Amino acid sequence: MFAQLTKRSLINNTLRRTMATAIPESALPKKYGGKYLVTLIPGDGIGKEITDSVKTIFAADNVPVDWETIELSGLDSHENDINKALLSLKRNKIGLKGITYTPTSPFAKSLNVALRKELDIYASLVLIKNIPGVPSKLQDIDFVLVRENTEGEYSGLEHQSVPGVVESLKIMTTRKTERIARFAFDFAVKNDRKLVTAIHKANIMKLGDGLFRRTVKQVGEAEYPCIEVKDMIVDNASMQAVSRPQQFDVMVTPNLYGSILSNIGAALVGGPGVVPGANFGREYAVFEPGCRHVGLDIKGKNQANPTAMILSATMMLRHLGLDSHADRISKATYDVLAEGQATTQDIGGSASTTEFTEAILKKLSA
Numbered sequence: 001m002f003a004q005l006t007k008r009s010l011i012n013n014t015l016r017r018t019m020a021t022a023i024p025e026s027a028l029p030k031k032y033g034g035k036y037l038v039t040l041i042p043g044d045g046i047g048k049e050i051t052d053s054v055k056t057i058f059a060a061d062n063v064p065v066d067w068e069t070i071e072l073s074g075l076d077s078h079e080n081d082i083n084k085a086l087l088s089l090k091r092n093k094i095g096l097k098g099i100t101y102t103p104t105s106p107f108a109k110s111l112n113v114a115l116r117k118e119l120d121i122y123a124s125l126v127l128i129k130n131i132p133g134v135p136s137k138l139q140d141i142d143f144v145l146v147r148e149n150t151e152g153e154y155s156g157l158e159h160q161s162v163p164g165v166v167e168s169l170k171i172m173t174t175r176k177t178e179r180i181a182r183f184a185f186d187f188a189v190k191n192d193r194k195l196v197t198a199i200h201k202a203n204i205m206k207l208g209d210g211l212f213r214r215t216v217k218q219v220g221e222a223e224y225p226c227i228e229v230k231d232m233i234v235d236n237a238s239m240q241a242v243s244r245p246q247q248f249d250v251m252v253t254p255n256l257y258g259s260i261l262s263n264i265g266a267a268l269v270g271g272p273g274v275v276p277g278a279n280f281g282r283e284y285a286v287f288e289p290g291c292r293h294v295g296l297d298i299k300g301k302n303q304a305n306p307t308a309m310i311l312s313a314t315m316m317l318r319h320l321g322l323d324s325h326a327d328r329i330s331k332a333t334y335d336v337l338a339e340g341q342a343t344t345q346d347i348g349g350s351a352s353t354t355e356f357t358e359a360i361l362k363k364l365s366a
Helices: 046-062 078-094 111-119 172-188 208-223 236-245 255-269 307-319 323-339 352-366
Strands: 034-039 066-070 094-097 123-130 142-148 152-162 167-171 195-200 228-233 251-255 276-280 287-288
Touching: 034 046, 034 078, 046 307, 046 323, 046 352, 066 228, 066 307, 078 094, 078 111, 078 142, 078 307, 094 307, 123 172, 123 255, 152 255, 172 195, 172 208, 172 251, 172 323, 195 208, 195 236, 208 228, 228 236, 251 255, 276 307, 287 307, 307 323, 323 352
Parallel strands: 034 066, 034 094, 094 287, 142 251, 195 228, 195 251
Antiparallel strands: 123 142, 123 276, 152 167, 276 287
16 A cells, blocks of 8 residues: 655645555455445544544545544553454554554553554655745755654563663564565655655664665665665764755655654654654555644643644545545645634644634635
8 A cells, every 4th residue: 555646736745545566455445335434543632633623624525434433542441442443444444543642651562553563554654844834944845754663673572681671672674674665665756756765873783774774775776776765874864854854855764763753854844733644554554643742731622733634634535546535625724724814823823623623614615
């Protein structure tokens, strides 16, 4: 379920369905009575508020989607809850997800990591782009983060060998690095992107990150001669991202570095409320905001910015082939942002979540 951006315009800066190889019939999203059934996981914090915004907008535009809602929280979910979410996603093949909270307790596991590993949703895609009407100190930013989701530091293999000594295993494999590299290069080819930059720390972690750097470059040079391939050490990449982000086109990263750089990218273009994202595997796709902030501090205050969730949802619509709905909803969203009359507090406005959503509905009905 690789995806394609057919144009660089804002309206089309959302995903289209395409594959480098054929999609098996069993992997196609499920459609019943002319509507797609989509797993909806509102998540924690502001998740319900921003997914409710999407549901309201979809209903107003008569989008042929029905929701199978699964209440899943990182705060108090049990194994049965996780299994319900997994079974739903396995049935429906596609999901829309709010952010789930991961406690820092040594016994708490990340639900995000569990879902990605169980379903092998190996590629995270985050779109970092300036939006007219959203304040930003730098302009002409337009790059994509492709992040490997299933190994690296997030392998979850830790143990305490003796009291006071913890060993954490970082797993890097040629097979999974080749897979994420091909995803990044395929994306670049299909979206008229010219440069893929591998982000690493091979100067210190010479074996693990060295394998990642070497494999990405080998895949690019051997299989994608039309795409330029470079590499950059992650600390330098972080500095370059805030000083000259315009140099980046597609960045491909191991898990931890992608998580850090997605937050840096979000800060460049207006914050976590405006950055859409998606996660792809061979059979499943889950769409969620690209910068994973739960927003517990503003939960229930009707202050959350639903833009990232709305744009992630339009990416989902393109993935389903519902381009006309995606065009209308994304255009209405961008028009409201550009006018600046009904924007939320995080980007300098004073509108509530409800008022922002209503402004989009007015654009759709105009």
